[in-house]
Amino acid sequence: MKSPTWYNFIFCLFLVVFSSTQLTAQNDTLILKNKDKLIGDIKEMNKGVLTMETDYSDSDFQIKWKDVIYVSSQQTYLMSLSNGRRVNSKLQTKVGDSNMISLKQGDEIIETEISNVVYIKAIENSFISRLDASLSVGFNFAKTNNLTQFSILSNLGYTADKWGFTAGFNSVRSNQDDVDETKRTDANIGAKYFMRHDWFALVNATFLSNDEQLLKLRSSTQGGVGKYIIHSNRVYFATGTGLAWTNENYTDPTIDTKNSLEAFLSLELNMFDFDDISLYSNFVVYPSLTESDRVRTDLNLNLKYDLPLDFFVQVGLTHNYDSKPVEGASDTDYVFQTTLGWELD
Structure with a gap:
């Protein structure tokens, strides 16, 4: 029979893993034109509307993409640009310029205006999403x-x-x-x-x-x-x-x-x-x-x-x-x- 100490260790390990999973799932940051700041999980941006899931609301937030002045996420997304290019990259506003997005596909750095991003989807999302x-x-x-x-x-x-x-x-x-x-x-x-x-x-x-x-x-x-x-x-x-x-x-x-x-x-x-x-x-x-x-x-x-x-x-x-x-x-x-x-x- 395992000792209570061993059970406690397994339970604590589970809490650590669960907590870190929750934190990494909610590490995307948005800042809007009105200076509101949202932290959560970016699900997609389609037809000019970005959908974000947060821990502090039962309903997903829907934000107009044109109102976003800062975005930061370590998730990998499938993105479409207005010139037709499709990119798999993390999503980050360029430092010092809120009008620009910095993307990285392989060894290539792509910098483009935020308005040129017309579609975003987390590529690890499920079939239903x-x-x-x-x-x-x-x-x-x-x-x-x-x-x-x-x-x-x-x-x-x-x-x-x-x-x-x-x-x-x-x-x-x-x-x-x-x-x-x-x-x-x-x-x-x-x-x-x-x-x-x-x-x-x-x-x-x-x-x-x-x-x-x-x-x-x-x-x-x-x-x-x-x-x-x-x-x-x-x-x-x-x-x-x-x-x-x-x-x-x-x-x-x-x-x-x-x-x-x-x-x-x-x-x-x-x-x-x-x-x-x-x-x-x-x-x-x-x-x-x-x-x-x-x-x-x-x-x-x-x-x-x-x-x-x-x-x-x-x-x-x-x-x-x-x-x-x-x-x-x-x-x-x-x-x-x-x-x-x-x-x-």
Whole structure:
């Protein structure tokens, strides 16, 4: 049997290890423009907002990055700069100059303005902490004809050191007396591999089903390259181009399945840190390479207003156009959605 002294030694050793773990986990320091000082654990900075966990608050602090005048951390982070460069480094304000950040990657010292840092993530963070997700739903009911409408908007994202993954699912269902159900569903899944100078390679797959254009399912697989034209703490603006292979099945069984090769040009705008309002828009043009004079366009526009506790209200517009629809189908389909949701950051 071990002596009580041995038990006491093990217990004291555990306390020392635990205490030092706690201290090293809470050794990041921030000083803000109003001279407030925060000590804790920097979790991330994304879209102009830095998230910090502290021992003296049950809730994480969220601080605008533009309000930070001093930062010091011995953690290693994955960081993106406004010129597109991705750096793995500790984070330290340059001594004597609060406008500059000093980074070290290998033997290279990188000094840049603090405003040029547009993304920060602790690379030792768990899988869940690299995820971004949101889900919002809407429901409408009218006594006249017992009209009911249900809509859902959802998004999922994951950021790794050199690549990013996104997925989305949106759906609208409407029912009323003496009228067939109308439905519209679109989904997407894609990945980007980040390269130097804000260039990236991209692979996407999109799916669309809607009654207005008689589409049972349109699936499109895309590959190409893109570049961030603007990559700041308030605005991301990117463009991309490449080729897409598209397959179309129709609700009318007498219409033959179509396969076509298309080029595509995309524009993506993401605006944030405008108080509690953010705007996301994606516009894609598909000129066909195998069908003469056929052009398709897809537009997604989402305006979001943040509420407390990670809830939000969102207004969305999705618009699809086809210059050569099949016989009996409309050339245009669109839907407005107003939803209430919650997001995981």
